[in-house]
Amino acid sequence: MSDEKTAAPPQTIDKAQYGLAAVLALVGVYTIVDARGLNVGFGDPVGPRVFPYVIGTLMVLLAVLLAIATARGDVPQAEEGEDVDLTTPPDWATVGKLVAILVLNILLVNVLGWAITGALLFAGCAWALGSRTLVRDLVVGVILSVASWYFFYSGLGVPLSPGLLDGVL
Amino acid sequence: MDTLNLLLDGFASALTLENLAYASIGVLLGTFVGVLPGIGPAMALALLLPVTYGLDATQALIMFAGIYYGGMYGGSTTSILLNTPGESASVMTAIEGNKMAKKGRAAQALATAAIGSFVAGTIGTLLVAFFTPTIATWAVEIGAPTYFAIMLLAMVLVSSVLGASKLRGFIALAIGLTIGLVGLDASTAQARLTGGSLELADGIDIVVVAVGVFAIGEALWTAAHLRRRPIDVIPVGRPFMGRADWSRSWAPWLRGTALGFPFGALPAGGAETPTFLSYITERKLARRRGGADEFGEGAIEGVAGPEAANNASAAGMFVPLLALGLPVTATASILLAAMQKYGIVPGPTLMTDQPDLIWTLLASLLIGNTLLLVINLPLAPVWAKLLRIPRPQLYAGILFFACLGAYSVGQSAFDLAMLLLFGGLGFAIRRFGIPVLPLILAVILGPLMEVKMREALDLSGGDVSGLFNEPLAIFVYALVVLAALSPLLIARFRPPMLHEQHDQHRDQEVS
Numbered sequence: 001m002s003d004e005k006t007a008a009p010p011q012t013i014d015k016a017q018y019g020l021a022a023v024l025a026l027v028g029v030y031t032i033v034d035a036r037g038l039n040v041g042f043g044d045p046v047g048p049r050v051f052p053y054v055i056g057t058l059m060v061l062l063a064v065l066l067a068i069a070t071a072r073g074d075v076p077q078a079e080e081g082e083d084v085d086l087t088t089p090p091d092w093a094t095v096g097k098l099v100a101i102l103v104l105n106i107l108l109v110n111v112l113g114w115a116i117t118g119a120l121l122f123a124g125c126a127w128a129l130g131s132r133t134l135v136r137d138l139v140v141g142v143i144l145s146v147a148s149w150y151f152f153y154s155g156l157g158v159p160l161s162p163g164l165l166d167g168v169l
Numbered sequence: 170m171d172t173l174n175l176l177l178d179g180f181a182s183a184l185t186l187e188n189l190a191y192a193s194i195g196v197l198l199g200t201f202v203g204v205l206p207g208i209g210p211a212m213a214l215a216l217l218l219p220v221t222y223g224l225d226a227t228q229a230l231i232m233f234a235g236i237y238y239g240g241m242y243g244g245s246t247t248s249i250l251l252n253t254p255g256e257s258a259s260v261m262t263a264i265e266g267n268k269m270a271k272k273g274r275a276a277q278a279l280a281t282a283a284i285g286s287f288v289a290g291t292i293g294t295l296l297v298a299f300f301t302p303t304i305a306t307w308a309v310e311i312g313a314p315t316y317f318a319i320m321l322l323a324m325v326l327v328s329s330v331l332g333a334s335k336l337r338g339f340i341a342l343a344i345g346l347t348i349g350l351v352g353l354d355a356s357t358a359q360a361r362l363t364g365g366s367l368e369l370a371d372g373i374d375i376v377v378v379a380v381g382v383f384a385i386g387e388a389l390w391t392a393a394h395l396r397r398r399p400i401d402v403i404p405v406g407r408p409f410m411g412r413a414d415w416s417r418s419w420a421p422w423l424r425g426t427a428l429g430f431p432f433g434a435l436p437a438g439g440a441e442t443p444t445f446l447s448y449i450t451e452r453k454l455a456r457r458r459g460g461a462d463e464f465g466e467g468a469i470e471g472v473a474g475p476e477a478a479n480n481a482s483a484a485g486m487f488v489p490l491l492a493l494g495l496p497v498t499a500t501a502s503i504l505l506a507a508m509q510k511y512g513i514v515p516g517p518t519l520m521t522d523q524p525d526l527i528w529t530l531l532a533s534l535l536i537g538n539t540l541l542l543v544i545n546l547p548l549a550p551v552w553a554k555l556l557r558i559p560r561p562q563l564y565a566g567i568l569f570f571a572c573l574g575a576y577s578v579g580q581s582a583f584d585l586a587m588l589l590l591f592g593g594l595g596f597a598i599r600r601f602g603i604p605v606l607p608l609i610l611a612v613i614l615g616p617l618m619e620v621k622m623r624e625a626l627d628l629s630g631g632d633v634s635g636l637f638n639e640p641l642a643i644f645v646y647a648l649v650v651l652a653a654l655s656p657l658l659i660a661r662f663r664p665p666m667l668h669e670q671h672d673q674h675r676d677q678e679v680s
Contacts, residue, residue, distance in 0.1 A: 028347075034362050038359050044357070044628060055343060062340050065336055074334075076337070076602030078599060078600055083395060084394045085392055085394050091394070092393070094395070099389070107581050107582070122566065125569070126561040128392070131562060137565070142291065156222050156223030160576065
């Protein structure tokens with residue numbers, strides 16, 4: 001951790017990192033517990049357990065190291081990007097809306113069909129991200145989803161679920 | 170001259186009208202997606218994989234080649250015109266490239282990037298054609314212990330050498346290895362980490378992992394921190410270079426190629442290191458020449474060198490992928506997964522089993538590279554317009570295509586749920602500064618590594634010595650130790666100024 005930048009004010013502790021360490025430790029322990037239930041057959045000197053044991057142990061070890069580093073004031077360098085502005089606090093409302101739209105798509109895609117949910121997905125995400133041209137977004141969404149449905153159906157021979165529009169498309 | 174004949178045969182089978190059409194579509198789609206902010210070549214490839222499902226293996230490979238080079242070029246266009254590179258390999262290009270663009274020399278910057286990429290890609294692909302068969306014949310001889318050691322080396326290198334934090338590199342590795350465990354154990358067919366779910370028995374598709382972590386994660390992360398002020402895109406005309414630009418560019422192109430290729434072929438994290446080294450080299454050489462040193466104000470050498478290094482390392486990546494079946498970058502991992510879908514198993518036997526396929530692939534890489542130049546120089550102004558797509562629609566589109574890709578794999582809503590789950594993981598690793606490359610690499614290398622480990626230990630009856638009983642394996646282990654220790658030594662001896670500058674750019678997404 002020698003080359004970590006700790007120029008930020010001293011004694012900043014990123015508490016969320018404790019949460020991450022806890023999740024990682026849980027995953028590691030679960031990996032080990034899960035591997036205990038595996039059978040090692042006759043004449044199989046290694047078996048399917050060794051690799052998960054090693055990975056689970058590594059994970060728990062790293063979780064402990066992360067917790068220690070966090071306590072010592074280690075802060076992560078969150079990722080930057082073209083459209084990312086790290087100076088503002090995270091906008092959880094937008095993220096929540098996007099996740100809700102994605103979950104709706106998961107629940108409805110087999111019922112309504114891709115041609116409908118895909119269009120709603122596009123328009124909904126654009127709306128959640130701040131677009132206020134709802135009608136235009138819906139039109140673009142419909143074009144995208146219907147075109148992609150036909151592209152996969154006739155171009156690639158992959159029938160995406162037609163849903164409600166079975167027979168119409 | 171055997172290689173040359175084989176390559177010519179490859180051209181003969183690649184150069185049909187139909188295949189050229191697939192290569193052109195690949196280049197166009199790849200550039201289109203690569204130009205979009207926040208999307209690197211690895212993500213472009215993962216997003217566009219479903220498009221190739223209906224094709225046969227050869228045509229699919231030709232299209233991959235186009236997508237791959239197109240995605241790389243698209244990334245450099247973004248970094249020159251926007252100054253905020255979408256992937257770590259373009260970081261160095263952005264430094265001088267954006268300064269050139271601001272001085273009204275965007276056309277020259279794009280031209281030297283495109284032509285440099287072409288030169289480096291062509292030389293690199295030819296080197297792949299000449300090296301791969303040799304390495305493959307030699308690789309047939311090496312056994313499971315050495316393979317295991319080489320994979321261990323690749324993992325330790327990408328986790329510890331790259332990125333600002335070694336701890337986070339290894340955390341990424343462990344997460345990836347855990348994801349790789351999910352599914353039926355290869356030799357005893359017992360379910361691991363599936364929680365009893367039948368859908369997970371086949372394991373988790375790398376495409377779902379990659380698209381989730383890259384695309385959904387990126388969109389969610391950006392949504393949480395969306396820049397609300399207008400973006401500043403520099404307008405550009407048709408790229409061209411004057412006589413002076415040519416004479417200043419050709420040497421950096423060749424030096425960049427020489428640096429990029431070996432780094433790409435080694436498991437050292439792809440283009441990040443060679444582009445950095447190329448930038449430093451060009452700057453030093455410019456200082457030594459004295460006189461009009463433009464570095465810091467838009468020097469064309471600073472674009473030409475790193476761009477060539479970037480593409481040469483992208484070509485170099487094919488050597489371990491084809492000869493050893495060993496992916497060393499996220500892009501290579503996705504290519505490997507794509508090839509596996511077509512029943513192609515990269516590795517030493519591939520050169521002898523399916524030589525036609527390999528030579529066609531290499532020929533199509535050369536064709537794709539040429540098409541890139543022919544198509545993209547005139548189209549640069551169009552690509553620049555793409556950067557102006559309003560952000561809500563842009564990210565809505567990324568989410569749309571990500572869901573479409575995951576859904577088309579098996580028309581199952583379960584895959585979409587997995588996609589969202591990995592999107593959440595992608596968000597978390599961006600929040601906590603955990604690098605992407607070790608994670609993706611571990612998902613695909615983990616299962617391969619376990620197979621080799623068990624092969625080696627089965628032979629020795631479970632004795633640990635089975636992992637050490639080849640001299641070459643011991644040599645590679647020595648390299649692993651060296652790799653783990655060398656960053657500490659370099660950190661001590663590297664001039665502090667360079668150190669700081671490099672670190673500033675290190676935490677970017679690795680694609």
